[in-house]
Amino acid sequence: MKKNIVSQKVKEMRPSGIRAFFDLVLGMEDVISLGVGEPDFVTPWHIRESAIYSIEEGYTSYTSNKGLVKLRTYIAQNLKKRFGLKYDTNEEILVTVGVSEAIDLVMRAILNPGDKVLICSPSYVSYGPVAELAGGQAKFISLKPGNGFKLTPQDLKKNIDPDVKAILLNYPCNPTGVSYTKKELGALNSIIEKHDILVISDEVYDELTYDFDHTPFPTLPGARGRTVYLNGFSKAYAMTGWRVGFACGPKEVIQAMTKIHQYTIMCAPIVSQMAACEALVGPRKPIEEMKREYQRRREFVTSRLNEMGLSCHKPDGAFYAFPSIKKTGLSSGLFATRLLKSKKVAVVPGTAFGPEGEGYVRISYASGFDQLKEALSRMEEFIKKN
Amino acid sequence: MDVILELLRKDARITPQEIAKLTKKNVDQVKKKIKKYEKDGVLLGYKAIVNKEMLEDKEGEVRALIEVKVMPQKDLGFDKVAERIFSFPEVTSCYLLSGSYDLLLVVEGRDLKTVSRFVAEKLSPMENVRGTVTHFLLKKYKEDGVMLKSKEEHKRLAISY
Numbered sequence: 001m002k003k004n005i006v007s008q009k010v011k012e013m014r015p016s017g018i019r020a021f022f023d024l025v026l027g028m029e030d031v032i033s034l035g036v037g038e039p040d041f042v043t044p045w046h047i048r049e050s051a052i053y054s055i056e057e058g059y060t061s062y063t064s065n066k067g068l069v070k071l072r073t074y075i076a077q078n079l080k081k082r083f084g085l086k087y088d089t090n091e092e093i094l095v096t097v098g099v100s101e102a103i104d105l106v107m108r109a110i111l112n113p114g115d116k117v118l119i120c121s122p123s124y125v126s127y128g129p130v131a132e133l134a135g136g137q138a139k140f141i142s143l144k145p146g147n148g149f150k151l152t153p154q155d156l157k158k159n160i161d162p163d164v165k166a167i168l169l170n171y172p173c174n175p176t177g178v179s180y181t182k183k184e185l186g187a188l189n190s191i192i193e194k195h196d197i198l199v200i201s202d203e204v205y206d207e208l209t210y211d212f213d214h215t216p217f218p219t220l221p222g223a224r225g226r227t228v229y230l231n232g233f234s235k236a237y238a239m240t241g242w243r244v245g246f247a248c249g250p251k252e253v254i255q256a257m258t259k260i261h262q263y264t265i266m267c268a269p270i271v272s273q274m275a276a277c278e279a280l281v282g283p284r285k286p287i288e289e290m291k292r293e294y295q296r297r298r299e300f301v302t303s304r305l306n307e308m309g310l311s312c313h314k315p316d317g318a319f320y321a322f323p324s325i326k327k328t329g330l331s332s333g334l335f336a337t338r339l340l341k342s343k344k345v346a347v348v349p350g351t352a353f354g355p356e357g358e359g360y361v362r363i364s365y366a367s368g369f370d371q372l373k374e375a376l377s378r379m380e381e382f383i384k385k386n
Numbered sequence: 387m388d389v390i391l392e393l394l395r396k397d398a399r400i401t402p403q404e405i406a407k408l409t410k411k412n413v414d415q416v417k418k419k420i421k422k423y424e425k426d427g428v429l430l431g432y433k434a435i436v437n438k439e440m441l442e443d444k445e446g447e448v449r450a451l452i453e454v455k456v457m458p459q460k461d462l463g464f465d466k467v468a469e470r471i472f473s474f475p476e477v478t479s480c481y482l483l484s485g486s487y488d489l490l491l492v493v494e495g496r497d498l499k500t501v502s503r504f505v506a507e508k509l510s511p512m513e514n515v516r517g518t519v520t521h522f523l524l525k526k527y528k529e530d531g532v533m534l535k536s537k538e539e540h541k542r543l544a545i546s547y
Contacts, residue, residue: 022545025544026543026545028544033544033545036542036543036544036545036546037547038542038546040542124547125547126547174547296389296393296409297408300404300407300408303407303410304407346544346545348545348547352547369408
């Protein structure tokens with residue numbers, strides 16, 4: 001075999017700094033994990049049942065590249081009903097294999113070599129690498145803990161240059177739980193509008209917004225034609241493993257994304273699409289119950305963390321808390337490793353989400369209340385000894 | 387329903403401190419509220435949910451649902467008859483229903499014989515009881531919202547982004 005079998009581009013991708021830590025966690029038994037980036041609920045039964053039924057009925061084929069008409073129709077109806085947001089079922093909606101695929105598609109659809117994408121840091125791990133694989137350049141906006149890791153208009157302005165083609169927003173945010181009010185988004189939107197930048201808005205945690213109403217970016221004045229709105233079923237409906245999400249946006253971008261999607265993926269799995277239909281039209285009670293449960297845990301977790309001296313902003317949404325561990329004097333990596341080894345509690349070092357995460361850890365409260373209680377008590381013991 | 391009641395219904399062992407943190411109230415408020423609920427008879431007690439299917443010693447686990455047709459009494463309706471029936475210690479629940487019969491009882495006994503004896507000797511001969519149908523319970527799947535089986539485990543990875 002020839003040497004250099006792996007492409008230069010992939011070689012140059014930054015390796016995940018905490019792979020070793022993940023391996024350590026996965027290799028240990030009886031760990032209480034607060035390090036999981038997905039709901040602790042199983043997909044509600046009515047959704048699972050509809051998927052089983054669809055298999056029995058023989059829905060085992062490809063679907064249209066864009067996704068089942070039925071699903072796209074329900075998505076359009078749902079967005080209209082929830083936010084007054086109107087998208088054309090045929091031309092402006094694409095069903096994808098999770099939001100992850102949609103992010104990859106949109107980056108590949110819009111970026112030319114040298115184009116920059118603004119990405120907040122800390123942020124979800126895939127944005128930067130995906131932008132770079134697509135031939136673009138990730139330009140990170142360093143968010144300040146002083147602002148609770150919120151993107152401010154000043155920070156945004158400072159980072160815009162003529163090569164910036166798009167900005168990726170994710171709110172409520174993984175890992176910080178930060179979200180934005182309509183007013184805050186409005187301020188960002190006027191700057192974005194002035195510089196004519198495309199917005200890629202990953203709003204997969206939108207249903208899990210606790211203190212104010214979630215505002216989808218395309219509902220802001222003038223933003224619809226400049227925004228690719230991404231959402232999915234993983235978080236609100238506890239459907240991570242089904243891999244189904246969607247993108248809505250201007251016809252031109254959705255068409256371009258569909259072009260790539262048809263060659264690389266063909267279509268999202270039909271069973272998952274059928275399940276997603278049921279998620280949208282079925283009873284909302286389980287979804288609301290899950291949200292209420294997260295909200296209560298959020299109160300518990302943030303108050304316990306602050307009590308033990310790990311200062312922690314109350315997250316606006318998602319199911320993560322992002323407390324500072326600076327007072328322990330340990331680095332994020334060391335804190336997480338020692339906590340794991342001595343107390344068998346797993347958290348994710350903040351540095352996994354960018355250098356700005358140093359001094360922080362991500363705690364997921366997508367865990368049963370008893371587990372949270374026990375894990376936080378162990379953390380408290382750990383901190384007292386350090 | 388008040389969140390405090392909801393939380394207690396889910397786990398009666400939850401402490402006022404924990405409730406306070408979950409609901410963003412202060413502990414004294416929570417304690418006061420619980421006291422009031424206890425005093426007003428909203429909170430009648432706290433008990434464990436036992437999955438008797440898992441018990442080795444299966445004694446005392448025969449249950450029957452009994453449909454009872456009764457003759458209502460003048461001026462008193464069903465209430466007085468119901469009271470005479472539900473006062474028996476064997477009756478663990480008693481409901482008045484619409485439909486083809488009037489009262490539905492849940493009766494517990496040590497064994498089949500005990501329950502049968504209750505029906506034959508105490509319930510059926512009662513003056514206002516016109517007829518009974520007894521269904522012995524074979525298996526419990528779900529009770530009061532609790533599924534009586536080992537919890538569905540979510541097969542998540544222990545750590546992920």
